[in-house]
Amino acid sequence: MAKQYDVLFRLLLIGDSGVGKTCLLCRFTDNEFHSSHISTIGVDFKMKTIDVDGIKVRIQIWDTAGQERYQTITKQYYRRAQGIFLVYDISSERSYQHIMKWVSDVDEYAPEGVQKILIGNKADEEQKRQVGREQGQQLAKEYGMDFYETSACFFSSFFSFSTPSPPL
Ligand SMILES: Nc1nc2c(ncn2[C@@H]2O[C@H](COP(=O)(O)OP(=O)(O)OP(=O)(O)O)[C@@H](O)[C@H]2O)c(=O)[nH]1
Numbered sequence: 001m002a003k004q005y006d007v008l009f010r011l012l013l014i015g016d017s018g019v020g021k022t023c024l025l026c027r028f029t030d031n032e033f034h035s036s037h038i039s040t041i042g043v044d045f046k047m048k049t050i051d052v053d054g055i056k057v058r059i060q061i062w063d064t065a066g067q068e069r070y071q072t073i074t075k076q077y078y079r080r081a082q083g084i085f086l087v088y089d090i091s092s093e094r095s096y097q098h099i100m101k102w103v104s105d106v107d108e109y110a111p112e113g114v115q116k117i118l119i120g121n122k123a124d125e126e127q128k129r130q131v132g133r134e135q136g137q138q139l140a141k142e143y144g145m146d147f148y149e150t151s152a153c154f155f156s157s158f159f160s161f162s163t164p165s166p167p168l
Pocket residue numbers: 015016017018019020021022023024034035036037038039040041064065066067121122123124125150151152153154
């Protein structure tokens with residue numbers, strides 16, 4: 001049987017409950033958006049294989065529950081991650097403040113040198129914005145992370161990671 005992929009990357013999504021981790025994942029793998037919030041229980045994962053210069057790259061993304069009560073389970077998945085997306089909601093100052101706590105969990109449980117990427121999600125909610133783009137940039141700089149604002153609502157792939165254009 002032909003090999004289904006050449007390279008495998010394991011990525012992890014973490015952040016407070018409701019910031020949009022599952023929606024980002026669904027947008028990336030299925031190009032779908034769900035407006036309801038059904039809290040993830042423990043962990044879930046989805047995969048997608050993309051072609052990068054003729055190399056089949058399988059991306060396995062683990063979606064973790066943001067709720068406190070599942071954190072004993074979710075922390076067990078940090079160990080095998082090669083990249084971790086730390087997600088906050090730009091309309092929730094609280095979810096942004098909690099990023100510090102998520103970073104310290106990564107430092108404690110993930111492999112040393114794991115790639116950390118800070119994501120400010122719900123960038124379509126400009127009227128409800130509580131966290132400035134520069135605050136995200138500042139925090140990312142402080143902890144040596146890349147930073148992107150995005151929206152699971154509008155983009156065909158959250159790996160396009162760009163700021164949405166203002167509505168016409
Ligand atoms: N406006 C807007 N709403 C979003 C966006 N992403 C997610 N949502 C909404 O936010 C709510 C929570 O999204 P989820 O993806 O379920 O959140 P989660 O972080 O996976 O939550 P837990 O599983 O509880 O950790 C849902 O009602 C989504 O429709 C976005 O980019 N923009």
